[in-house]
Amino acid sequence: MRALRGFDWTAFAAMLVLIAVGTVSVWSAGNARAEAFFHGMWMRNLLTAGIGLVLYFVLAFTDYRKWAPLLSVPVYVLSAAFLAAVLVIGSEQFGGRRWLWFFQPSEIAKLAVILLLSALFGRGGRPGFSGFVLAAVLVGLPVLLILAEPDLGTALTLVPAVLVMLLCAGVWRRGLLSLIAVGGVLALAVLGAVHEAEKPGTSPERRARIMRYVPLRDHQVRRVRTFLFPEDDR
Numbered sequence: 001m002r003a004l005r006g007f008d009w010t011a012f013a014a015m016l017v018l019i020a021v022g023t024v025s026v027w028s029a030g031n032a033r034a035e036a037f038f039h040g041m042w043m044r045n046l047l048t049a050g051i052g053l054v055l056y057f058v059l060a061f062t063d064y065r066k067w068a069p070l071l072s073v074p075v076y077v078l079s080a081a082f083l084a085a086v087l088v089i090g091s092e093q094f095g096g097r098r099w100l101w102f103f104q105p106s107e108i109a110k111l112a113v114i115l116l117l118s119a120l121f122g123r124g125g126r127p128g129f130s131g132f133v134l135a136a137v138l139v140g141l142p143v144l145l146i147l148a149e150p151d152l153g154t155a156l157t158l159v160p161a162v163l164v165m166l167l168c169a170g171v172w173r174r175g176l177l178s179l180i181a182v183g184g185v186l187a188l189a190v191l192g193a194v195h196e197a198e199k200p201g202t203s204p205e206r207r208a209r210i211m212r213y214v215p216l217r218d219h220q221v222r223r224v225r226t227f228l229f230p231e232d233d234r
Helices: 009-031 041-060 062-088 105-121 127-148 152-168 175-198 202-210 218-228
Strands: 091-093 097-098
Touching: 009 041, 041 152, 062 097, 062 127, 105 127, 105 152, 127 175, 152 175, 175 202, 175 218, 202 218
Parallel strands: none
Antiparallel strands: 091 097
């Protein structure tokens, strides 16, 4: 009962809402496709969520602070090995090598990076620029391997998580805030360029001139275009 009183019911409720919204979104998107392969993906989403909920409750009632620092380095090394292996023997789906047997090593890499940075900076060590350089090297290795799959979306999910962790740990805060500002400006510039290139009435010649300076692949441009002009891809 004492453990239940300390349980974070707000975070649990938020997670259930996210699972529900995600499952409905997958169901809607899958059934909008003609291919039968996509129609049952919402059930896979629910199955994965169920496994995640079991792990969530196990970890919620476990004092992970005792064993997480001990496992951080082995898990990080193992995840890096998996990421390297997927580039060699991973199965190719939809133009990328992201799966190793039945799982995506990039998902393990997310947890591995969080564990390792928590162990390194959780006690306030290396607060200055040297701490940022160390974090950049440790995060850069899995990010580069994930980008090689290629999987830009998963690689980008590591960026906000790492930035928040470093800011909370007080690692080179002024420099990090400057990098966040620069990154925000660059992201807006890319969105603006894609909008200008893809908007109705833009000539092929003008589009080609603009996209020459946009560091995105064709499928990534299509995703951004769908975000900017959702009515074009219902």
